[in-house]
Amino acid sequence: MKPLLGLTAGLLFFCGHAAADCLTRGTGDMGIVIERAAGSLQVVDTTAHKALFRVEGLGDLSHASAVYSRDGRYAYIFGRDGGVTKVDILCGKIVTRVVQAGNSIGGAISQDGQLIAVSNYEPGGVKIFSAQDLSLIADIPATGIIDRDGKQKGSKTVGLVDAPGQRFAVSLYDSGEAWVIEMKNPTAPKIQRYTQIGALPYDALVTPDGRYYISGLFGQDGLSLLDLWHPETPPRIILQGYGRGEQMLPVYKMPHLEGWAMAGNRAFLPAVGHHEVLVVRQDDWVETGRVKVHGQPVFVMARPDGRQVWVNFAFPDNDTIQVIDTESLVVVKTLKTGKGALHMEFSPRGEEVWISVRDKDEVQVYDTDSMELMYKLPVDKPSGIFFTSRAHKTGL
Amino acid sequence: MKPLLGLTAGLLFFCGHAAADCLTRGTGDMGIVIERAAGSLQVVDTTAHKALFRVEGLGDLSHASAVYSRDGRYAYIFGRDGGVTKVDILCGKIVTRVVQAGNSIGGAISQDGQLIAVSNYEPGGVKIFSAQDLSLIADIPATGIIDRDGKQKGSKTVGLVDAPGQRFAVSLYDSGEAWVIEMKNPTAPKIQRYTQIGALPYDALVTPDGRYYISGLFGQDGLSLLDLWHPETPPRIILQGYGRGEQMLPVYKMPHLEGWAMAGNRAFLPAVGHHEVLVVRQDDWVETGRVKVHGQPVFVMARPDGRQVWVNFAFPDNDTIQVIDTESLVVVKTLKTGKGALHMEFSPRGEEVWISVRDKDEVQVYDTDSMELMYKLPVDKPSGIFFTSRAHKTGL
Ligand code: DHE
Ligand code: DHE
Numbered sequence: 048m049k050p051l052l053g054l055t056a057g058l059l060f061f062c063g064h065a066a067a068d069c070l071t072r073g074t075g076d077m078g079i080v081i082e083r084a085a086g087s088l089q090v091v092d093t094t095a096h097k098a099l100f101r102v103e104g105l106g107d108l109s110h111a112s113a114v115y116s117r118d119g120r121y122a123y124i125f126g127r128d129g130g131v132t133k134v135d136i137l138c139g140k141i142v143t144r145v146v147q148a149g150n151s152i153g154g155a156i157s158q159d160g161q162l163i164a165v166s167n168y169e170p171g172g173v174k175i176f177s178a179q180d181l182s183l184i185a186d187i188p189a190t191g192i193i194d195r196d197g198k199q200k201g202s203k204t205v206g207l208v209d210a211p212g213q214r215f216a217v218s219l220y221d222s223g224e225a226w227v228i229e230m231k232n233p234t235a236p237k238i239q240r241y242t243q244i245g246a247l248p249y250d251a252l253v254t255p256d257g258r259y260y261i262s263g264l265f266g267q268d269g270l271s272l273l274d275l276w277h278p279e280t281p282p283r284i285i286l287q288g289y290g291r292g293e294q295m296l297p298v299y300k301m302p303h304l305e306g307w308a309m310a311g312n313r314a315f316l317p318a319v320g321h322h323e324v325l326v327v328r329q330d331d332w333v334e335t336g337r338v339k340v341h342g343q344p345v346f347v348m349a350r351p352d353g354r355q356v357w358v359n360f361a362f363p364d365n366d367t368i369q370v371i372d373t374e375s376l377v378v379v380k381t382l383k384t385g386k387g388a389l390h391m392e393f394s395p396r397g398e399e400v401w402i403s404v405r406d407k408d409e410v411q412v413y414d415t416d417s418m419e420l421m422y423k424l425p426v427d428k429p430s431g432i433f434f435t436s437r438a439h440k441t442g443l
Numbered sequence: 444m445k446p447l448l449g450l451t452a453g454l455l456f457f458c459g460h461a462a463a464d465c466l467t468r469g470t471g472d473m474g475i476v477i478e479r480a481a482g483s484l485q486v487v488d489t490t491a492h493k494a495l496f497r498v499e500g501l502g503d504l505s506h507a508s509a510v511y512s513r514d515g516r517y518a519y520i521f522g523r524d525g526g527v528t529k530v531d532i533l534c535g536k537i538v539t540r541v542v543q544a545g546n547s548i549g550g551a552i553s554q555d556g557q558l559i560a561v562s563n564y565e566p567g568g569v570k571i572f573s574a575q576d577l578s579l580i581a582d583i584p585a586t587g588i589i590d591r592d593g594k595q596k597g598s599k600t601v602g603l604v605d606a607p608g609q610r611f612a613v614s615l616y617d618s619g620e621a622w623v624i625e626m627k628n629p630t631a632p633k634i635q636r637y638t639q640i641g642a643l644p645y646d647a648l649v650t651p652d653g654r655y656y657i658s659g660l661f662g663q664d665g666l667s668l669l670d671l672w673h674p675e676t677p678p679r680i681i682l683q684g685y686g687r688g689e690q691m692l693p694v695y696k697m698p699h700l701e702g703w704a705m706a707g708n709r710a711f712l713p714a715v716g717h718h719e720v721l722v723v724r725q726d727d728w729v730e731t732g733r734v735k736v737h738g739q740p741v742f743v744m745a746r747p748d749g750r751q752v753w754v755n756f757a758f759p760d761n762d763t764i765q766v767i768d769t770e771s772l773v774v775v776k777t778l779k780t781g782k783g784a785l786h787m788e789f790s791p792r793g794e795e796v797w798i799s800v801r802d803k804d805e806v807q808v809y810d811t812d813s814m815e816l817m818y819k820l821p822v823d824k825p826s827g828i829f830f831t832s833r834a835h836k837t838g839l
Binding site: 069070071072073074075076077093094115116117118119120121137158159160209211212213256257258276311312329330351352353354374394395396397398416435436438439440441 | 465466467468469470471472473489490511512513514515516517533554555556605607608609652653654672707708725726747748749750770790791792793794812831832834835836837
């Protein structure tokens with residue numbers, strides 16, 4: 048914990064802000080970095096490349112994700128322990144915190160910014176809270192299933208995202224469903240249930256335009272695609288070769304679907320179990336190419352202009368990042384970051400990318416044009432990085 | 444001016460902020476509305492649907508545009524009189540103001556947020572300023588031309604945008620050029636000059652991904668397209684039928700190219716002189732359809748999810764807004780706003796659109812799902828509306 052103590056002292060020295068002081072500043076160039084072991088986060092300034100605050104007491108953040116309020120001031124952090132914490136990043140403090148389930152995996156904010164939805168493993172279901180004070184607004188239990196021990200329980204819910212029209216979409220792992228929850232009237236959720244979308248959806252994404260909701264399937268090859276512009280048409284299976292021929296893999300090796308990169312008219316996605324990135328035409332969801340990479344890809348992220356795709360890898364290759372040129376499909380750079388390169392976040396106009404390097408206790412900032420390391424920030428076991436520009440993006 | 448007095452009093456009452464007080468709040472849900480006659484602007488809160496401040500003394504704003512700093516706190520407003528004003532929207536006051544040319548038309552902010560570039564009519568050229576204090580960093584004169592009176596002067600510069608790689612692109616009206624200005628080293632701009640791109644480029648846009656720079660041509664049919672991924676390849680003419688068969692039109696009737704809507708893989712653009720919106724396939728820039736609309740389109744703007752395109756019209760049809768469904772290509776709604784519907788701005792996740800209605804001295808806010816009028820804000824002769832989410836978007 049030494050570097051952290053050093054950092055905290057440095058913070059007090061450099062910024063002169065005790066955690067109780069609030070900053071009067073724009074929030075557009077701010078972000079947070081999760082400290083996965085300590086259950087804390089750092090608030091960062093992406094212009095100055097400096098930490099502003101450290102916020103503690105967020106529970107189990109060994110796996111965490113976050114969304115932002117539409118003003119960019121509040122981050123909602125979803126922890127592994129079912130905790131949802133609303134953090135004021137201008138004041139560096141927790142506004143409110145609820146532990147709303149036994150085990151959760153992620154959440155989303157509604158189009159209008161008024162609602163926070165959380166997908167839970169234990170007990171399975173979706174809970175919807177007021178973004179204001181995290182009071183409960185709707186509790187939507189998942190389809191009941193019988194588990195291996197013969198006990199009745201709710202299906203796990205995964206891949207929860209927001210969609211235009213004040214909707215949320217979510218996948219039900221055990222029961223193989225996708226639900227679209229329309230929240231125009233918060234006291235009367237309207238739920239459209241699609242059954243038999245495919246076996247064991249384990250995660251999902253919505254395309255950046257909010258049109259297609261795509262669930263990854265753990266129990267069969269291919270992915271399930273729902274066109275949210277046509278709720279009358281049930282989901283269909285695409286990319287039937289996705290994962291084909293693979294033996295069942297442990298879930299922790301399944302690639303993250305947030306990691307899909309959309310560049311121009313193509314999607315770049317991590318192959319399942321292969322050392323490859325797949326190139327898919329978005330018109331008809333047909334695979335058009337593959338790029339050989341260094342290991343099993345976890346996140347495959349497009350620079351905002353779509354010219355480059357940056358890839359990180361599963362253990363034991365997680366000390367490496369590769370950059371693919373999306374036009375030539377050539378790996379143009381291989382970077383050695385140190386072990387535990389877990390997550391990447393681009394600055395909104397794409398000039399920089401921030402990379403969490405867990406085992407070095409640092410976040411590294413690269414210039415995406417020269418692909419050179421420019422800055423390092425000391426962060427205790429960093430994982431997810433979330434910039435406030437997500438406030439303005441459907442599905443993030 | 445009655446409604447304004449009423450508004451100011453209301454502001455003091457509702458928010459309790461004198462213009463000197465600064466707000467501690469997120470900037471992500473803020474914006475400005477230009478008051479074109481008064482030379483002032485209002486700072487607005489898009490969550491509360493309220494004005495926060497009125498800022499005066501910005502010179503001639505009879506035609507104005509704006510960009511934002513990367514933190515979202517500062518708006519840079521480009522006025523007709525060559526004035527560039529940096530406004531602190533958290534404090535509702537002018538930080539600094541320079542009158543840098545006799546007549547200007549617009550500007551851009553660099554990818555890294557450090558530079559403000561302005562394109563000038565009089566004298567023609569591009570000036571680049573520090574975003575910090577608006578001190579001059581580079582003065583790039585335009586190609587010299589001989590005007591009608593036989594006098595030597597610089598070509599007008601138009602359609603200035605930012606592009607990835609710390610670049611600006613600009614078109615030269617009189618000399619028919621496009622220049623790409625690379626500012627990695629601010630003291631030594633590197634300029635790539637493309638000549639003979641087409642006759643009289645009068646405005647330009649960059650696609651949202653920052654790849655294609657497209658100049659509208661006043662002197663010939665078609666548009667000039669430069670692929671910024673391939674600076675070695677000179678621009679080529681696309682959409683040769685664009686404007687074909689039309690007699691020369693006065694410039695004030697040429698559609699605004701900022702008005703191009705990119706929805707999925709298609710662009711929707713205003714026809715020149717026709718009561719039509721053109722649909723163009725982005726792969727090969729071929730026209731695939733036309734939608735008949737109510738008048739000569741000025742701005743053709745896609746809702747962020749690409750499902751709808753909203754269109755406003757030139758005089759005498761500027762009391763009308765039409766909404767096109769991008770899938771069926773049907774006009775699904777015709778709204779009567781009152782005269783002088785000049786500009787539209789979508790909230791970043793697309794749930795609302797704000798419309799300036801000049802002759803009613805109001806901004807109208809519509810729910811884009813129901814297409815119903817939800818709120819009205821009193822604004823003195825409103826024109827351009829600019830939300831802080833532009834801070835995160837290339838070309839805006
Ligand atoms: C369903 C799911 C989401 C989407 C949340 C949402 O909807 O907001 C998600 C998001 C995430 C996000 C947020 C992504 C984003 O950009 O929004 C991050 C950084 C992340 C880093 C990791 N995840 Fe994640 N992750 C899983 C599931 C998921 N991870 C797993 O099942 C898995 C494989 C096993 C586990 O232990 O939970 C797993 C392991 C990891 C890691 O090992 C990563 C790389 C490092 C870490 O510290 O946990 N997951
Ligand atoms: C080149 C150009 C730009 C891009 C600026 C930049 O690069 O930042 C622009 C932007 C603009 C923008 C900013 C668009 C944006 O979304 O960024 C707006 C709102 C706007 C509202 C108008 N413009 Fe504009 N406009 C012209 C030119 C331009 N207008 C003209 O030549 C024309 C036709 C004649 C004139 O009087 O200047 C003209 C008339 C108008 C209007 O009549 C409009 C509709 C109402 C008004 O109040 O002026 N123009």
